[in-house]
Amino acid sequence: MKYVLTLILPLMLFVTACEKTEYVVPNRTVIVDLRVRDWKSFDNGRTYEAPIDLPEYDSYTNEQGAILVYASFDGGRNYEQIPEVYEGISYGYVVTAGSILIELKSLDGGVIATLPASMRIKMVLIDSSAY
Known part of the structure; x- marks a missing residue:
């Protein structure tokens, strides 16, 4: 009996001495409304771009974190992930530290006849770190 206690006691101390530390960094969400006047075309209407300043997305987040981008065509009731x-x-996007560029292209390569009257863009910034 003493032999069993001698084996179990150190094991119990070892198991109870371990402490798990978990750090939770909250995600950040940025919402921007785009209007028709925000879109610019550089190829006669085949592609449109809308730049958005995003200072929250710094170089560290660009290297270590991630971004998810969603578009809403009904004022924010429903969101669809881009691309x-x-x-x-x-709809697609290109992101760099400090800004994001939302891009529109016609599927058939032709001219885009009608731009969205308004579109809400939701960007979820996910902080992370490499271990």
């Missing part, structure tokens, strides 16, 4: 195809238009 997305919606009503014959392909």
Whole structure:
């Protein structure tokens, strides 16, 4: 009996002495409304771009973290993740430290006839670190 206690006691001390520390960094969400006047075309209407200043997305987050981008075409009731195809238009984005560029392209390579009257963009910034 003493032999069993001698084996179990150190094991119990070892198991109870371990403490798990968990650090939770909250995500950040940035919401921006885009209007028709925000879109610019540099190829006669085949592609449109809308730049958005995003100082919250710094170089550290660009290297270590991530970003998720969503578009809402109904004022924020429903969001669809970008990249997305919606009503014959392909939506994508390019992100760099400090800014994001939302891009629209026609699926058939033609001219985009109608731009969205308004579109809400939701960007979720996910902080992380390399271990």
